Amino acid sequence: MTLISRRGFLAASAAAAASLTLPARVRAAPEGFALSATTRVIEVQGRAATVLGLTNAQGGPGLILDPGQRFRTDLTNTLDTETIVHWHGQIPPNAQDGVPNTNPMLKPGETRAYDFAARPGTFWMHSHIPEQEIGLLAAPLIVRRSEEAAADRQEVVMFLHDFSFRTPQEVLAEVSGGTAMDHGAMNHSAPPMAGMPHMAEMPGMGGMAMDLNDYDFDAYLANDRTLDDPEVITVARGGRVRLRVINAAAMTAFWIDTGAAAARLVAVDGEPVLPLAGRRFSVAPAQRLDLEIDLPDDGAAAPVLALREGARERTGIILAPPGATVPKLAPLSDAAHPPVSGDMTQELSLRAAAPLPPRALQNGQMVMLGGAMQPYVWTINGRVWEDRLPIAARSGERVELMFHNMSMMAHPMHLHGHVFQVVEVNGSRFAGALRDTVHVPAMGSVTIAFDAGEAAPWMLHCHHMGHLAAGMMTELAISA
Numbered sequence: 226m227t228l229i230s231r232r233g234f235l236a237a238s239a240a241a242a243a244s245l246t247l248p249a250r251v252r253a254a255p256e257g258f259a260l261s262a263t264t265r266v267i268e269v270q271g272r273a274a275t276v277l278g279l280t281n282a283q284g285g286p287g288l289i290l291d292p293g294q295r296f297r298t299d300l301t302n303t304l305d306t307e308t309i310v311h312w313h314g315q316i317p318p319n320a321q322d323g324v325p326n327t328n329p330m331l332k333p334g335e336t337r338a339y340d341f342a343a344r345p346g347t348f349w350m351h352s353h354i355p356e357q358e359i360g361l362l363a364a365p366l367i368v369r370r371s372e373e374a375a376a377d378r379q380e381v382v383m384f385l386h387d388f389s390f391r392t393p394q395e396v397l398a399e400v401s402g403g404t405a406m407d408h409g410a411m412n413h414s415a416p417p418m419a420g421m422p423h424m425a426e427m428p429g430m431g432g433m434a435m436d437l438n439d440y441d442f443d444a445y446l447a448n449d450r451t452l453d454d455p456e457v458i459t460v461a462r463g464g465r466v467r468l469r470v471i472n473a474a475a476m477t478a479f480w481i482d483t484g485a486a487a488a489r490l491v492a493v494d495g496e497p498v499l500p501l502a503g504r505r506f507s508v509a510p511a512q513r514l515d516l517e518i519d520l521p522d523d524g525a526a527a528p529v530l531a532l533r534e535g536a537r538e539r540t541g542i543i544l545a546p547p548g549a550t551v552p553k554l555a556p557l558s559d560a561a562h563p564p565v566s567g568d569m570t571q572e573l574s575l576r577a578a579a580p581l582p583p584r585a586l587q588n589g590q591m592v593m594l595g596g597a598m599q600p601y602v603w604t605i606n607g608r609v610w611e612d613r614l615p616i617a618a619r620s621g622e623r624v625e626l627m628f629h630n631m632s633m634m635a636h637p638m639h640l641h642g643h644v645f646q647v648v649e650v651n652g653s654r655f656a657g658a659l660r661d662t663v664h665v666p667a668m669g670s671v672t673i674a675f676d677a678g679e680a681a682p683w684m685l686h687c688h689h690m691g692h693l694a695a696g697m698m699t700e701l702a703i704s705a
């Protein structure tokens with residue numbers, strides 16, 4: 226979806242406007258925005274599907290805030306069930322975090338007002354109920370920086386999701402019942418399973434196999450569309466684009482492949498990093514990437530693809546200069562894409578543009594991640610959510626949490642109410658990226674550092690919706 230047209234380029238972009246385009250007029254009136262949790266109909270592989278959504282007053286998805294603008298919106302629940310919407314990566318007062326442990330649910334027909342200082346960057350909003358998030362109750366939340374608004378770059382959002390024609394309840398039942406995949410029949414201590422779908426050999430683990438995908442979705446969406454009928458975004462010949470990639474998928478990690486177009490990763494989870502040049506970047510569930518892309522001067526269309534890890538499925542958008550031939554791309558690659566999970570090369574290369582100031586550690590804790598496919602139960606410190614033992618901290622403390630993943634799957638761990646710095650991966654200490662969600666590799670470790678914020682019980686959980694629904698959530702209980 227096109228956010229902001231490059232200067233002098235409005236007319237051409239308008240011609241390419243698609244259903245998901247967010248025109249500049251969705252910006253708030255002074256009195257604030259209006260959002261609705263609602264249902265909508267999208268077309269997937271030629272079939273109409275009724276899904277959930279978060280729409281603005283103009284009927285488009287999500288919100289764009291101008292530099293310095295407050296997050297001030299009404300949220301109306303037009304669904305016939307309760308909901309609660311989380312502003313992922315933002316740091317509101319806990320009472321506005323959109324979580325079922327401390328905020329009341331929005332009843333059908335209820336409207337609630339939100340008002341807090343917005344953090345700049347690429348964020349998103351989603352229901353904190355796994356079934357609803359699987360059902361696409363999610364949308365972009367973009368807060369522009371003044372530098373970005375001043376830069377001569379067209380801004381484009383690529384919002385990714387995994388989609389099933391089954392109901393989210395059926396998806397979760399199949400995942401947790403072990404019928405979705407045949408992981409349960411596999412012996413994880415067996416020799417490597419070369420060629421087995423959804424399994425991959427773990428680097429440096431003596432050929433142990435790790436699990437990649439818990440569920441085969443029917444389609445993988447970029448801005449609600451598949452490669453059968455992708456969104457084509459008009460860009461200038463040789464144009465300069467800021468691509469905001471949001472992985473809103475419930476259970477899928479992707480490689481973002483910019484093909485012939487050179488790219489630089491300039492922010493993760495909304496936070497600037499020292500630019501990292503490349504053409505392929507990894508993004509775990511709930512994470513975001515800001516990519517600066519310089520289109521080739523040859524005027525050719527530039528597909529930007531999202532490749533499902535450990536599988537052949539792919540989705541994407543096409544950046545097309547005027548007159549370019551738009552290529553027809555198959556929704557399957559010729560061969561399975563390599564694992565994102567377990568490949569920590571990118572994470573180890575990232576450096577925050579503005580790292581946390583050094584401070585003495587006051588509170589260091591291990592956080593054990595566990596679980597298995599059969600039975601399908603996922604735990605933090607050996608406990609599921611209902612049986613949780615909150616992790617304790619005091620407001621203002623410098624805290625480090627060392628995630629130790631004792632399971633055969635990677636977990637995208639998300640902490641609410643804080644931005645943290647990645648300071649260790651698999652035993653290597655470094656001053657990494659600032660994030661709100663970090664992918665912890667199977668049988669590996671990641672340490673995050675942060676200064677404990679508002680005294681409140683903040684959610685800490687895996688952002689894989691199957692794992693979250695099967696227990697993998699706890700609280701960081703911050704006391705005054």
Ligand SMILES: [Cu+2]
Binds near residue numbers: 635636637689693697
């Ligand atoms: Cu998980």
